Every structure is written in structure tokens, then in C-alpha cells.
Amino acid sequence: MHFTSEQRLDDGVLAREFTLGEIPGTLWTPESAESAESAESAVSAVSAAPAPLILMAHNNGLPKSDARLVARARHSVRRGYAVASIDAAGCGDRPRSAAEEQARADLRRALRAGEPVDEIFESLVGPLVDKAAPEWRVTLDALLSLPEVGGPVGYSGWTALGIRLAVTEPRIAAAGFFAGGYVPHAQREEARKVTVPLLLLLQWDDEGNPRQRALDLFDAFGTEAKTLHANTGGHTGTPWFEGEDAGRFFDRHLSQHGGQGLQGPR
């Protein structure tokens, strides 16, 4: 893992770009946590405990530099978390295979023509999940080797990838999923094996994502402690307070393992 650049942001967040082999990523941490690495005195090194990590996996169509993703990451860091995102193979700004380009072209054409898109989504998203999951796991290994980053780990965002990671990666202790994206058949089946606490966020009027499918998915998850938050509005209309709610969800499930700014029941 090589850090290629760093930026100190005005809210006390340190944003560092990194590469791990072919994988480009960003790590956002509280500046106080970063000081653990460079501290000269034992006192300040001890005072900066490792920040619990949240993997923030974007929907495959967005690069990790997307403004909404960056805002979510900074919000979580202000709550005391380390947040990491990567552009996995075929995602974000990474090069696409001929098959991926073809599937995306087919998808645009079918959407314009008002034709069914499930089969095309299946052929596009299924392989993306299969290729992205191992890259995220390699990244997780590297991130947890940093002294300023701790575990267990939260997962936030892209549902299909998150299901795969939650059932294959025991270090993930809680997952916040956004229901606005196609979930392949394989992950709809795997959902029954998900047992970590989860929060599913649904936009009730999401134009491209059938509501019933999201409700069926929520029902299918094997987790006992699962919560659904639904709000009126379209795909991009998630209200600001859901960011706060997601933060409190992670606080409840990751807080015993360190981190700053964490809240408990009164």
C-alpha cells in the first residue's frame, strides 16, 4: 500500500490517496489518529487510539471521488471513524473490459427503449461483484495493518457487494446498505446467510429500483437485528438526517472497540 498524496481538510479530516497494486483508493482519517503514526512522544501516540474502520463501497457507476461520497466519508470521520473507498475492477475510473462496455451500452439502449433490464443488469453486476469482492478484502488486510486504523469493521453502501463481503469476511461487524441498486440473484440468495446487524436504507419512490424487491430483500436477510429506513423521494433524495442515523447505527455496533465521538443509550 503506497500513499501517493495527502490533503488536510478544514474539518480535521486527513484524506490520503493510495494504490495497492492496480487498486486506487482513498483513506480518510481523523488527523488525531494519523498522529499516532508520526508522534514523537509516547503520550500522544497512546492518546490517539486506532479509529474503527468503515469500508465505503460506492455503487459501481460512481468514482470514489464523487462529491456525495466524499461528504459521507468526512461526516463519518468527524464521528471518529476511519473511512476507506476504492475503485474496484470495472468500477469508478478503472478501465472496463469489452464485455463490461457492451453490457453498459446494452443497458442504456434498453432503458431508452423501455425494455426489461434485469437480464442485462445480471450480466453486468454479477461479474462486477465477483471481481470487486477480493480486491476489497486485500484492501482491508492492508488498511488494518496501519496503526491508526482498527477493527472490527463497518461496511456502508453498495448492497450487492456488501452482501458478498458480509458473508465471506468475518471482520465485518455491521453493514449499512443502500437499496437503490440491482442485486443479482446470487446475492439475493446469499442475503439469507448475512447475520451481522444491518440498516437498509430505501428511497420509497426510487425510479429505477422496484420497491417490492427491496422489501423482499430486507425480509430475506438472516440477521436478527435488522432495521429498514424508508423515506419518500427518488433515488438521490435521501434526507440529510439519514447520514446521522447511519452514524449512530455504526456507533451502536462498533463503539465498544474504540473510536471517538461515540454515543450510547441514555
Next chain:
Amino acid sequence: MHFTSEQRLDDGVLAREFTLGEIPGTLWTPESAESAESAESAVSAVSAAPAPLILMAHNNGLPKSDARLVARARHSVRRGYAVASIDAAGCGDRPRSAAEEQARADLRRALRAGEPVDEIFESLVGPLVDKAAPEWRVTLDALLSLPEVGGPVGYSGWTALGIRLAVTEPRIAAAGFFAGGYVPHAQREEARKVTVPLLLLLQWDDEGNPRQRALDLFDAFGTEAKTLHANTGGHTGTPWFEGEDAGRFFDRHLSQHGGQGLQGPR
């Protein structure tokens, strides 16, 4: 409105029993708000602003003294609210008419026999709402005449009554509904006219309340800013953190009108 007893609780909550004609009620307030009434110096009277009011209407089968209801009330008072509940006609410990007794007996028999209960619920709950709503409005008038209680007003609890109040009572500015109860046809229709911000709380596996009916009701509400929170578990299994979430919901919608301990977006 006559206060018949008062109790100072160890969390800074003042609980006062009152009667208003035949209606028995309880008002919970922060002790600091109550001091506005009895304060001898102008300074302390000014410093205690009226607390925004939440009407906490229990499901018709429970008395207002139920331990879970009292705990909810005290939680809201600790957030800076005044909370009131009454036993409306036919509810809680109030005497029941022969027709109400008959309907409740029919209901028990039908539930034991596994027979359909919608028609019986309709004949029981419809008239209860019709009789309870004017009693709640009279109570609201009396409560808002107290110097320590302010408006606009939040509503929390019994869905069917809350729908009726939300469409007939312009002083209600936000409503938190619990989906675990029968909603008569009349209120399912009235739901389209509800336009205040609302939070609907659903127990996903509620034994006696069909999930789809709750989802249809959520869809029907005329409100633009509506949020659904669903959690796994049966009727009484609502997780503790939903109390906090409901508090923040009221903070968002009632906070500009005064009150203590209120939170805004960061």
C-alpha cells in the same frame, strides 16, 4: 383542568395527574418548566421557556399508567418536552359501554377460534376514534392554556386516532405513529389528507397486524416528508434506539418553537 396529585421523579420530571370533566389525564413536564408557574422572581420565570407539547396517545387497550408509556413520556421530558396522555372514553381505565364490552368479547372469541377479526375491529375501533378525538382536542385546549406548555404540538402513538387528529387539528405539527394496531377504513381514507411530517414505526413480525397493511398505509399518507422505520421482532419488540430516533424526529420538527435539549444538523 384540575390537578389532583403530583410527583417529582428522580430524573427531574414532574408528573401531575389531572381531570378535565370526566377525562383523567397525566401531564409530565421538566421541573424547570413547572417553575415558570410558581416562580417569584421575573428572572427565573423568563428563563423557563414553555416546553413544546407531545400528545402521547396509547393504544386503546392500555391505561395511561402503563409502565412502557410512562417510560416513553419521561424520556421525552428529559429531551425538553411536555408530554400529556389521557384515558379517552372507552380507553384505558374508563368505563366501557355495553356495546364496547360486547365487541371486546367478540374479539377475544374470534381470536381464540382463529376467525377473521377485521369486522369486529372495525366496529370497536371506529367508534373509539370518533369518541376519543374530541376529548383529545378539549384536552389540548386546556394544556396550551398552561404557561409552562407551548406549541406547535407533536403527536405520538395510536395511529388511528393520530390520523383523525392530524387532519382535524392544525396545531399538530408532526406525528409519530406506531403501526401495531387496527386502522379503520375511515382513517385509512383520511390518511391521504395527512400532510404533517410523520414517522411510522413498524414491527416487521407483528403477530396480529398484517405487514402489508402497514406498508400500504405508509404509502397512502399525503405527507411529502414521511419516514418508515421497520425492525425485526414482534409487537412489543421495538428496540430501545427507536425512542431516541423518535425524539430526534420531534426535535427536527418542533425545535424552532423553543424547548430544551434540541439538536440540529451539523
